[in-house]
Amino acid sequence: MNHVIKCFGVTKRYGELVAVDEVSLDVEQGEIFGLVGPNGAGKTTLIEMLEGLRVPDSGSIDVLGLVPSRSPSKLQERIGVQLQTTSVQPKLKVREAVSLFASFYEHRSPNLDQLLEMLSVRDKANTQFRKLSGGQKQRIAIALALVNDPAILFFDEISTGLDPQARRAMWDLIRSIQSQGRTTFMTTHYMEEAEALCDRVAVIDHGRIIALDTPRDLIRRFASESRISFRIENGEPAVAALEALSGVTCVDASNERFSLHTKDDSATIQELVRLADANDFRLHEIQTATPTLDDVFLLLTGRELRE
Amino acid sequence: MKTRGILRFALSEFRLNLRDPAMTFWAIVFPALVIGVMGAVLSQPMPEEEFGGLSFAGYMLPGAISLVIMASAFIGAPITLTTYRQTGVLRRLRVTPMGTLSLVLGFSMSQLVTMIVGMIVLFITAALVLDVGVAGSWAGLIGVIFLGMVTMLSLGGAIGSVARSPGSSMAISWIFYLPMMYLSDMWVPIAVLPGWLQTVAKALPLTPLNTLLRDIFFGRPLVDPWRIAVLAGWAAVGILITRRFFRWE
Numbered sequence: 367m368n369h370v371i372k373c374f375g376v377t378k379r380y381g382e383l384v385a386v387d388e389v390s391l392d393v394e395q396g397e398i399f400g401l402v403g404p405n406g407a408g409k410t411t412l413i414e415m416l417e418g419l420r421v422p423d424s425g426s427i428d429v430l431g432l433v434p435s436r437s438p439s440k441l442q443e444r445i446g447v448q449l450q451t452t453s454v455q456p457k458l459k460v461r462e463a464v465s466l467f468a469s470f471y472e473h474r475s476p477n478l479d480q481l482l483e484m485l486s487v488r489d490k491a492n493t494q495f496r497k498l499s500g501g502q503k504q505r506i507a508i509a510l511a512l513v514n515d516p517a518i519l520f521f522d523e524i525s526t527g528l529d530p531q532a533r534r535a536m537w538d539l540i541r542s543i544q545s546q547g548r549t550t551f552m553t554t555h556y557m558e559e560a561e562a563l564c565d566r567v568a569v570i571d572h573g574r575i576i577a578l579d580t581p582r583d584l585i586r587r588f589a590s591e592s593r594i595s596f597r598i599e600n601g602e603p604a605v606a607a608l609e610a611l612s613g614v615t616c617v618d619a620s621n622e623r624f625s626l627h628t629k630d631d632s633a634t635i636q637e638l639v640r641l642a643d644a645n646d647f648r649l650h651e652i653q654t655a656t657p658t659l660d661d662v663f664l665l666l667t668g669r670e671l672r673e
Numbered sequence: 674m675k676t677r678g679i680l681r682f683a684l685s686e687f688r689l690n691l692r693d694p695a696m697t698f699w700a701i702v703f704p705a706l707v708i709g710v711m712g713a714v715l716s717q718p719m720p721e722e723e724f725g726g727l728s729f730a731g732y733m734l735p736g737a738i739s740l741v742i743m744a745s746a747f748i749g750a751p752i753t754l755t756t757y758r759q760t761g762v763l764r765r766l767r768v769t770p771m772g773t774l775s776l777v778l779g780f781s782m783s784q785l786v787t788m789i790v791g792m793i794v795l796f797i798t799a800a801l802v803l804d805v806g807v808a809g810s811w812a813g814l815i816g817v818i819f820l821g822m823v824t825m826l827s828l829g830g831a832i833g834s835v836a837r838s839p840g841s842s843m844a845i846s847w848i849f850y851l852p853m854m855y856l857s858d859m860w861v862p863i864a865v866l867p868g869w870l871q872t873v874a875k876a877l878p879l880t881p882l883n884t885l886l887r888d889i890f891f892g893r894p895l896v897d898p899w900r901i902a903v904l905a906g907w908a909a910v911g912i913l914i915t916r917r918f919f920r921w922e
Binding site: 510 | 675677678681685686688692693757760761764765767768769770772
């Protein structure tokens with residue numbers, strides 16, 4: 367495997383606070399790598415060390431064969447960055463901004479208009495940045511990150527504040543960036559986004575990586591239980607009979623609604639239907655919920671509110 | 674050194690200055706307006722004997738030149754700098770290969786070009802309504818104006834680095850600028866001030882600029898070369914403070 371980012375034992379302290387604690391991870395070329403964690407977990411500090419904006423206190427970082435803090439300009443030539451809470455000059459027009467930022471690089475994307483086209487902002491080329499919508503501003507942020515035809519893109523909570531349509535459009539965009547052979551390292555606090563988009567996800571909390579795997583394997587490992595819930599109108603099955611179904615670990619019954627937690631949803635469903643037939647009661651409003659990355663996240667990082 | 678990037682950044686920031694009505698008015702329109710109105714009010718081209726028979730331009734233009742420099746370098750530039758810091762523009766510029774020095778050079782050039790445009794508009798206006806009688810050398814005049822621009826720009830950079838918001842940058846600029854308008858030989862001749870106040874005034878950054886300009890307009894010999902040192906000294910102070918306190922975010 368060709369690793370374009372290598373971190374080993376990376377630590378960053380702010381006074382007493384250990385913002386990033388002994389983080390080691392590798393990112394493969396061409397993958398979309400997601401970093402998820404609660405607010406204040408250390409996501410932004412870590413990504414900004416990879417970009418060369420912050421210097422780690424200890425540990426080593428290698429991005430494209432460079433040490434970010436030692437050769438920031440060389441690194442910037444080859445990566446594209448979108449930061450949280452940045453902006454371009456408010457009265458700069460879109461085309462001006464893109465060609466200004468392109469002029470900062472030795473190696474430039476050959477066709478900037480095509481770039482605006484790909485990001486669906488070509489018709490805004492002569493619009494000042496301050497007059498764009500939130501989704502358009504984020505797309506300009508991506509355009510600016512792509513002007514130098516970078517090998518790696520860093521996105522820090524790129525879809526925060528976007529409406530659902532704009533977020534889906536953003537996902538398509540990130541996938542098309544991946545299809546061009548680029549690597550993406552992104553942070554997000556939307557688990558749905560990480561699950562839909564990322565090849566691998568690292569969960570960070572209190573500065574430490576507490577899990578790192580593909581979304582599917584994270585779910586399989588940490589949240590194996592599905593939930594089947596239903597209502598029964600005629601009759602009342604014995605809770606013990608439900609508990610005896612294959613795979614069931616726990617049964618909740620409230621307001622005429624039953625909820626089965628199961629390790630094997632297909633076997634449970636089959637036996638549940640047989641049980642209903644045998645005892646002559648009808649199942650209504652059947653819902654099944656397979657575990658999501660959200661469940662993994664809450665399991666790993668707890669439910670208490672941060673900040 | 675990223676020559677292409679520096680020039681494009683300078684051009685871009687200059688264009689943005691022109692898109693900012695406040696900057697355009699105070700640095701380019703207003704100083705020319707002052708001279709235009711003065712020229713219209715004063716009907717005769719040469720002053721009476723009580724003014725020493727010297728040109729009006731020599732009385733008016735140093736103040737107007739300072740208006741251009743102060744509006745752009747001492748007030749406008751730090752507001753832009755603090756706004757860019759507050760809104761994350763500086764952070765965005767930082768994650769490019771440009772590097773601090775190239776960005777500082779580009780930004781400074783954009784302000785210099787803005788001031789040069791202000792000067793051209795001012796001198797054209799003056800030529801139309803007054804007699805731009807420069808009794809001394811034009812080379813000396815241009816040299817002093819350039820030194821003044823660099824000094825005020827470095828002090829503007831210092832204010833923009835120390836101030837945390839555009840509002841506080843404006844407050845700091847005006848706290849220094851207002852007394853200097855009266856003490857710095859700008860519109861009120863320094864000779865009318867009491868002796869001790871003259872000593873204070875002579876140490877301010879704007880005083881040597883105005884005095885040097887007036888001397889050149891009147892064709893007086895350079896009797897006090899230390900004035901140039903005072904200007905250069907303030908430029909050094911500005912650069913040191915900027916280096917010490919500049920923050921990206």
